[in-house]
Amino acid sequence: MSRHGVAQPRYPWSDGPEYITQCPIQPGAKFTQKIIFSKEEGTLWWHAHSEWDRATVHGPIIIYPNKNNNYPFAKPHAEIPIILGEWWKVDVGKLYTQALQTGGEPNASDAYLINGQPGDLYPCSKSETFKVMVDYGKTYLLRLINSGVQEILFFAIANHKVTVVGTDASYTKPFTTDYVTISPGQTIDLLLHANQRPNHYYMAATAYVGGAVPYDNTTTTALLQYTNRGYTPSSTPLFPNLPAHNDTNASVHFSGSLRSLADKNHPIDVPLRITTPLFYTVSVNTFQCPNNSCAGPNGTRLAASINNISFVNPSIDILQAYYYHVNGQFGTRFPSSPPLLFNFTAQNLPLYLQTPKRGTEVKVLEYNATVELVFQGTNLVAGDDHPMHLHGYSFYVVGLGLGNFDKDKDPLKYNLVDPPLQNTIAVPVNGWATIRFKADNPGVWFMHCHLDRHMSWGMDTTFIVKNGKGPEAQILPPPPDMPPC
Numbered sequence: 001m002s003r004h005g006v007a008q009p010r011y012p013w014s015d016g017p018e019y020i021t022q023c024p025i026q027p028g029a030k031f032t033q034k035i036i037f038s039k040e041e042g043t044l045w046w047h048a049h050s051e052w053d054r055a056t057v058h059g060p061i062i063i064y065p066n067k068n069n070n071y072p073f074a075k076p077h078a079e080i081p082i083i084l085g086e087w088w089k090v091d092v093g094k095l096y097t098q099a100l101q102t103g104g105e106p107n108a109s110d111a112y113l114i115n116g117q118p119g120d121l122y123p124c125s126k127s128e129t130f131k132v133m134v135d136y137g138k139t140y141l142l143r144l145i146n147s148g149v150q151e152i153l154f155f156a157i158a159n160h161k162v163t164v165v166g167t168d169a170s171y172t173k174p175f176t177t178d179y180v181t182i183s184p185g186q187t188i189d190l191l192l193h194a195n196q197r198p199n200h201y202y203m204a205a206t207a208y209v210g211g212a213v214p215y216d217n218t219t220t221t222a223l224l225q226y227t228n229r230g231y232t233p234s235s236t237p238l239f240p241n242l243p244a245h246n247d248t249n250a251s252v253h254f255s256g257s258l259r260s261l262a263d264k265n266h267p268i269d270v271p272l273r274i275t276t277p278l279f280y281t282v283s284v285n286t287f288q289c290p291n292n293s294c295a296g297p298n299g300t301r302l303a304a305s306i307n308n309i310s311f312v313n314p315s316i317d318i319l320q321a322y323y324y325h326v327n328g329q330f331g332t333r334f335p336s337s338p339p340l341l342f343n344f345t346a347q348n349l350p351l352y353l354q355t356p357k358r359g360t361e362v363k364v365l366e367y368n369a370t371v372e373l374v375f376q377g378t379n380l381v382a383g384d385d386h387p388m389h390l391h392g393y394s395f396y397v398v399g400l401g402l403g404n405f406d407k408d409k410d411p412l413k414y415n416l417v418d419p420p421l422q423n424t425i426a427v428p429v430n431g432w433a434t435i436r437f438k439a440d441n442p443g444v445w446f447m448h449c450h451l452d453r454h455m456s457w458g459m460d461t462t463f464i465v466k467n468g469k470g471p472e473a474q475i476l477p478p479p480p481d482m483p484p485c
Helices: 092-102 248-256 318-323 452-457
Strands: 002-004 042-047 058-063 078-087 111-114 131-134 139-146 152-157 162-167 170-177 180-182 187-193 200-208 219-226 276-287 301-306 309-311 357-359 362-365 369-377 386-390 395-402 424-427 431-439 443-449 460-465
Touching: 042 139, 042 162, 042 187, 058 078, 058 139, 092 452, 111 200, 111 219, 139 152, 139 180, 152 248, 180 187, 180 248, 248 395, 248 424, 276 452, 301 452, 309 460, 318 443, 318 460, 369 386, 369 424, 386 431, 395 424, 424 431, 443 452
Parallel strands: 078 139, 131 219, 276 369, 309 357, 362 460
Antiparallel strands: 002 042, 042 058, 078 111, 139 187, 152 180, 152 200, 162 170, 162 187, 200 219, 276 301, 301 309, 369 431, 386 424, 386 443, 395 431, 443 460
């Protein structure tokens, strides 16, 4: 069980991902987690971190300002969590097992959800469509969470703009928008001003898919209903204008509009002198199967990688192996740059580039290292967006763009003044994103794509941040009831 975005300072033992910081909790067994909050303020969420169980095992976390502080915006009339999700007609565990056994794409979901309900456009739940009741003239804080397993989503409310005021438990400079792009794992805080003619309006979410991959092309809805008396609602609620499903420019524009609040009460600390530059390619790959017997392209098995290494789970979790000096569970030679350089986003790439190496390699960071990490998407097999999530840290997103990263030109356009502080960033399809963070949280911390099929295929790695000097820079000791391996 993971508290997504909670840094757990010096205490990775309760971070949650299986075979990274713990072995899975066995049926009927117990494990007591200690959750340590630090600088987070806003909306986060918790979810299972075993196979694809988080499809149904998840919920919101809300961290309020302390008693001496207020929101950096006018207090809303009410706060409403809006959890976007996906739903299948089959058991998600069976879906996971089948996908890994066949080596092909998993079946797309049968519906998207808003607070557990598909909405009016599906034949099963119109009477239970989620409703948001608002009073004209009042302002509401919507805490938007994408708990979806496989898709980035567009979200909008008919005839209403929303004001973004936070993401991933960090405040942003307010900006007003007609739509939101939200990746699996990400949270967005929105102010909704109920200032339109009293009526019934749809809020809706549908997939954004930048690559040529199968997806669920349905749309989930909830209802925004004004409580004011004396009006007759439209026979059909008004529907929002959502970007096209493959509108990469709309997705990148939204992500690129986020800025940290960066005021005296909410200062930022962007690393300026980098000691550890990293360049990581994120790719979909394939492995050959005997007699072309798998369900991936041309009979191959679909895989994924970072810097051409497709991650393999160890037999015991990496944290215990590191802490107790158990040899043979992981290597420490994860490359700082890709082993092969090529035109990463070219339309036609040689087939030999599609096959990665399997391995359990980690990157070891010195305590207090200042890290710049450039994620570069590739067009191998099928270019796609990759929402990359780092456990144990939030990071500053200092740059974002399409095409191949230009090491000479693109850093000149970095935002080092007020970049957003996030824990999940969508690397655009055939594009790049640059993050910076200070490695001041010792421990073992997972980094992975939050599209779960990519994570299961191997688009993962792990950072080990070494202890610093003094007791306040050391990993805390483990609890007595760690799940056995």
